Structure formats: structure tokens, C-alpha cells
Amino acid sequence: MMIALCWLALIGLFALATWFGKRLGLIAIVSQLLLGTFALPLLLYWSTPLGVGAEQLLAPGWLKPLYGIAFSLLLAHILSDVIDLDLQAASLKIALPSFFVPFFCGLACALWLLPPLDSLTAIAIGLLFALTAIPVLFLYLQDLAYPAARTRTLMQAAILMDLLCWSIFALAQGSRDPSSLAWPLLAAASPLLLRLLGLRHAVLNGSLFLALLLLLQQMGYNVLVFGIAYLLLAAGLRLPLRLPLPAKAFTALQTWLAVPLILAYGLLQIDWHGLAADFGFTATQFIALLALPAISKLAGSWLGLSWAAGGLELSQSKWRESILLNTRGLTEIVFLNLLLHQQVISTQLYFALMLMGLLCTLLPATLRRSTNLEAKSRYEVS
Template identity: 70%
Template sequence: MSIALFWLGLLGLFAAATWLGSRLRLIPIVSQLLLATLGLPLLMQWSAPLGFGASELLAADWLKPLYGVAFTLLLGHILSDVIDLDLQADSVKIALPSFFLPFFCGLACALWLLPAQSLLGSIAVGLLFALTAIPVLFLYLQHLRYPAPRIRQLLQAAILMDLLCWLIFGLAQGSSQPATLLWPLLAASLPLLFKLLPCRSARFNGLCFLVLLLVMQQLKLNALVFGIAYLLCSAVLRVPLRLPLPSSVFAALQTWLAVPLILAYGLLQIDWQNAWLGYSWLQFGALLLLPIASKLLGNWLGLSWAAGRLAPSPGQWRESVLLNTRGLTEIVFLNLLLHQQVISTQLYFALMLMGLISTLLPAFTGAYPRPATTTHEARSHYEHS
């Protein structure tokens, strides 16, 4: 009972931080990242004398199933945003340098600077260098009142980058464990059956998608490959798919339950006493600076290619910074890697801190000036778009 009360109190702290952040014009994920990365270690030190250690908090029988549901909802929502078969040529030009330059930089960093790890772990580091957060990018662009065609172009570039990320990791993981790839691909063919039915419900298709995604996650099969293949199959066959929850309900679950739970679940697995000891200052500094620097350079090259010129401009610099945001997408991917023991807790901590800096960078650099539109208005627009 005391463990459940502690988790309720922790969710209450996240709610308070989110509310306070909204008064300061901060997007919810930024407030939650700040509390999780900077406040949670202090909270754990304060609660240790009361007998609330991380191992006790994570051992509750009801926690893992609840985490699985929260993780499935977020992953399903992100993947459903990723699938877009109508990409613009300029979006592809932006995405390719923006993805592959930081990806190869991260791969080189993992192979030559970091302690020895598996090839899959090194690929995962490269992918974490290359990610862009779709929801956070959308909210930033809405706050800045970008024109709709430009928002679509930049979001398509972010979608393509994230699709490449999920697909490369899924295939790399499945190549070493074929069974974890075969069953998800077979399950992803379910839309073929829906195509034969005279009456096709988009919400029922979305419900089947989420249920099977949860099953894959619980059985430790390749949920990423399943999700991408299922959504691509539905899109190609023109089988309608809509997530079963209303947008307002999903937004509330995401803000007040799913994201805080996923953040806390991942960060509580870190040994805060030794979080800095796994790497030298050179290695830790590289994990903080190289992802941001390589991503900014890749973004600038991609935007220059799409614009047909290399001359720098204030707008191009601002968009390079905005495309560097990490946010929710990286949190989900980091937790997936940590859950599957692909990365260490020290690497998780360093890259979580890097993601926080990247997400706040638009405000630090002036690329995201104080908006006239409120956070609530922009978020409502996103939820209904």
C-alpha cells in the first residue's frame, strides 16, 4: 500500500510540475523532463531513509503491466504518426543528411570512444544521435505560427527520420533473432483479413493494432517491426485505422500518466551514486555535445539542399535547432533499449540528459521566442489535427 501511495505522490509531483510549467509557457514534456532528470535524484535521496529504495519501488506486481500499457499507447501513437506514404521531395532532402550524418557520428562514437558493447548497442547509439521528436517539433512550430505547408514539410522530414530509426533498429535486432522478426511480421498481415470484410471499422482496426502491440511488448518480440509493418500494410491496402481513444482522452493519459510513468520507470533503474562513473569526462562530454553538434550540422545541410543554396540565414538556423529536439520520441526509444538491456543505465542517463538539453535548446538560443499563443491553445490544436 505504501508503494502505491508513493507512486501516486510521484505522479502528483509530475502533475504539479506540468501545471507550473504551463504557467511559464513550457510544453508539458519539457517540464516533465526537467523534473525527472533533475528532481527525481533528489527525491530518491530524500526517500531513502524512509525505506523507499528504487528496487522496492520497481518490484510491485502491478507496475510492469501498467508500464506495458502506457508504453504501448505511446509507441502506438508515435508509430501511427510516423507512417506517411505521401512524402514531398524537399522533405526527403531535409531528412537524409539530418538522419545519416548524426547516425554515422553516433556509430563512430560508440565504436571508438565508448566502452565495448554489442553491435546492436552501437547501432542504437547512432540512432539516438539521429532522432527528432515529432510531437515536440509540431508544438514548437505551432507556437511560432509557421505556415501550414512549411509545418507539413518539416514534420514529414521528422517522420521519415523516425521511420528510418525504428526500421533500422527493428531489422538489426531481428537479424540476430529471426523468430522475434517472423511472428511480428505474420501478425502484421492482419489488415489483409480486414480488407476482405464487407464492413471495416477504423477504430476496431486501431484497437487490434494496440492489443497486438502490447502482446509483442509483453512477449519480448519485435514490437517495432510489427508496428511499422502493420501500419504500412493498412496504408497500402487502404484499410482505415484510427486509435480507439478520443484525442482528448489520449492527451490526458499521455500527459498525466503515461509519460511520467515511463520517465520514472526508466530513471529509477539508474544507480545515481555511480551514474557518472561509467565514463570518463571525455566520453560523457562526447555523449552530451556530439549528438547536438552532428544533428545541427545534418539539419543545416538538409535544409540547404532542399533550398538549393548553402548561404546561411536566420530562418535556416532556427529550423536546424528545431529539428534537433528529442522529447517524447527519444524517451520511448531509450526505455525500449534499457528494457531490452541493449544499453547500460549510465548510457541511458547521459543520453536522457542530452535529450533534455536538445529539447530546451530552441529557448536557449532564441530560436523559440516567447509566443503570444498559449501552450494550452497549441496543444489543443495538435490534439485535434
């Protein structure tokens, strides 16, 4: 009972931050990230809620399944909104440099700046440099009232980058355990069965997708590869899909439960007292882990946006969209949690990259809503 009360207290802190941020004109995700980046780590370092430690808070058997459900619901909703669109050449042009420039920068950082690491850890660091968070980018674009056509282009680019990220990691990990890649891809072929059986009901397709996503997540498989492959195949077969969850119910679940749970769960993985006693990085290494991912991602995104636009001229819109594509957010936190649980990365590396991800995700909050006027004039399709 005490553990449950502590979790309610943590979720309540996020609710309070969300309410207070709304009064200041901030969207919910920005308020929650500010709490998760600055206030919550201090709380976990100086004291623990009601005298209960992080290990005890993470111990309940119901917590990990609940965490998995929260992320799966969030991912399913965002992907189902954007994946059923025809792939645009502009999205591919944006995605390739935006992914590979930071990816190779991350590999170089892992091999030359950090202590000796195995190949899987080095690849994971490169992927964390390159990742763009689909859900939070979508929320930022909504808050900026971005034109629908441009939103589709940027979201497709983000999906391609995340697909590359999770697929490369799955292949690297799959060399040790081929089933970790085979089962998600096999499950993603389910739309073929629906097509053969003549089942074209949108809610049935959406229910099957969500059920398989939840099942694979609980089993520890690569749910993003499954989700994107499933929805791409369903779109190719022209099977309608609608999740069995009302929009208002999802919004409330996301704001008040899913996002706070994912953030709190990630931060509780860190031993803050042990980290303070033995950080494990020099000042140069720590600064590199904070700065290089953002610099390389901004550069890669700017090159991609320039390639898609057909010119390398500087413009406010390119830098604004580069900042948006630098969003890390919840997807990176989940990826970090996965790497930590599998002992691919250390606690010190987990903390540094989580801090980097949170700071990068807060950068788009500096964009002004009024900048959407320029975007509308350039990208709106009548």
C-alpha cells in the first residue's frame, strides 16, 4: 500500500506541474519534462518520497507491465495517426542525413572519447545520437499549429529515422539472438492474414495491432519495428485501422498517467547517491555527451532539409525544423531503459544520455507559436 501511495504522489507531482505550466502557457509535455529534468532528480537525491527508496518503488510486479502498457498505447496512437500516408521523397531526403550524420558522430565519440566499449554499446550510443522522438515531435508540431502537409513530411522523416534506429539495433542484437528480430517481423505480417480472411473492419484491425503490440512489449521484443512494419503493410494492403480508444480518453491517459509514468520510471533507474560519489566521466567526456548529439543532429537535419528544399541557403524555417527534429523525448527514455536493463550501458552513461535527451527535447519549447505563420506561407497545400 505504501508503494502505491508513493507512486500516486509522484504522478500527483506531474499533475501539479502540468496544471501550473498550463497557467504559464506551456504545453503539458514541456511542464512534465521540466519537472523530470530539474526538480525530480533533486527530490530523489536529497530524499525519497515517504522514506521509500528507488529499489522499493521499482519492485512491485505490477509496475513494469503498467509501464509497458503506457508506452505501447502512446506509440500505437501516434503511429496510427501518421504511418498510413504515402511516403514522400522529401521525407527520405530529410531523414538520411538527419540520421547518419549524428549516428557516425556517436560512433566516433564512443570509440575515441569514451572508455573502451564493446561493439553493441558503441552502436547503441550512435543510435541515441541519431534518434528523433515521434510522440513528442508530434505534440510540438500540434502546439505550433504546424501546417498539415509539413507535419506529415516531418513526421514521416522522424518515423524513417526511428525505424532505422530500432532496426539497426535489432540487427546488432539479433546477431546474438535471431528471435529478437524474427518474432516482431512475423507478427507484423498479420495484416496478410486479415486480407486473406476478408476481414476489413477498422476497429478489428486496430484491436489486433494494439493487442500484438502490448504482447510483444511485455515479452521484451522490438515493438517499434513491429509497429511500423505492421502499419506499413496494412497501409500497403489498404486495410483500414482505428484504435479501440476514444480520442478524449487517450489524451487524458497520455497527459495524466502515461507520460509521467514513463519519465518517473526512467529517472528511478539512476542511483543518484552512487552517481555523485563516482561519476565515471571526465569533464570533457561529459560535455561531449551533452553537446555532440545536439550539434551533430542539428547539422544533419539542416543538411537533410536543405537537400529536400534543393538549396543550402540559411533560413529561419530550416533551423526551426532542425531544432524540432532534435527532439528526443519518451522514445529515447524507453530505449535507454532497455539498454540499461540489458546491461548494454552503465548507469553513468545512462544518466548522461538521459540528461542530453531531456535538454534536447526542451529546446523546441523556445520556439514561438507565431513562427507557424512563415511555415503556413511556405508549406500549406490548398
